[in-house]
Amino acid sequence: MFNKGSELINLCNEKQAKIFEIVIEKEQKTSGLSYDEVIKKMKETLEVMKSSATSALNKEIVSVSGLTGGNSKRVQDYKNNHKTISGEFINSAMAKALSTSEVNASMGKICASPTAGASGIVPSALLAAQEKLNVDDDMLVNALFTAAGIGEIVAKNATVAGAEGGCQAECGVAAAMAAGAITEMAGGTPSQALTAASFALINIMGLVCDPIAGLVEYPCNLRNASGVINALISADLALAEVQSLIPFDEVVEAMYKVGKSLPESLRETAQGGIADTPTGRKLSDEVIK
Secondary structure, three states, rough: OOOHHHHHHHHHHHHHHHHHHHHHHHHHHHHHHOHHHHHHHHHHHHHHHHHHHHHOOOOOOOOOOOOOOOOHHHHHHHHOOOOOOOOOHHHHHOOOHHHHHHHOOOOOOOOOOOOOOOOOHOOOOOOOOHHHHHOOOOHHHHHHHHHHHHHHHHHHHHOOOOOHHHHHOOOHHHHHHHHHHHHHHOOOHHHHHHHHHHHHHHHHHOOOOOOOOOOOOOOOOHHHHHHHHHHHHHHHHOOOOOOOOOOOOHHHHHHHHHHHHHHHHHHHOOOOOOHOHHHHHHHHHHHHH
């Protein structure tokens, strides 16, 4: 039904539909499942996301390597007990993003959206928006279909793999998916949703993938926290009717070209960036020994 953002918008205009409605229709056609079956599967996905986004808020979950753990609880406690710089909403969103990242690093159950390394961004962004907008879970399920449609377009026309396109292809795409989903959930048009997705990608274009010891932990968890904020501000920009000078499809193409231009050392090999600092190499040796 659609392979490009422009085709998705045309379908929305022709059918007077939201992005999530087009994506659900496509899923029914490609999977052979009924509407109720498709919705049921997404509800199950949402429950996994909720669990991973909240599991580490009130208890320390430490990664298998021992490199990371407890940051979600630290941020949650900081939000609850201090006058924060960014405010409760932002800190709450970051804590949820860190929670999923920590569950992932401890071999817990998460939903790769679009990847395990970026799995904290979509859940935390949508759950934060749910609290702010006071909407029910049905709206979140619809938003996840919107996110899925945006992620599918990027996967078809570029990449969502850090090994191929850097962290811009993981945390960047996750933020784009979340930004578009939140925009539509807040009443924005399909065009505004793709504008928000464009902003999220533009904001971190060129971001490298440099995990210490090659593990999906650090700085991945920090980038999940910043990624959810990228998604939230991108949605607000689009809802404020700020326009993207570059269309979504062209932004996706540019992101792919930038990713391909990154040297191998900055594409998940742990040979560059912070992974190649003296401390990064020392930590890697300690973990891998």
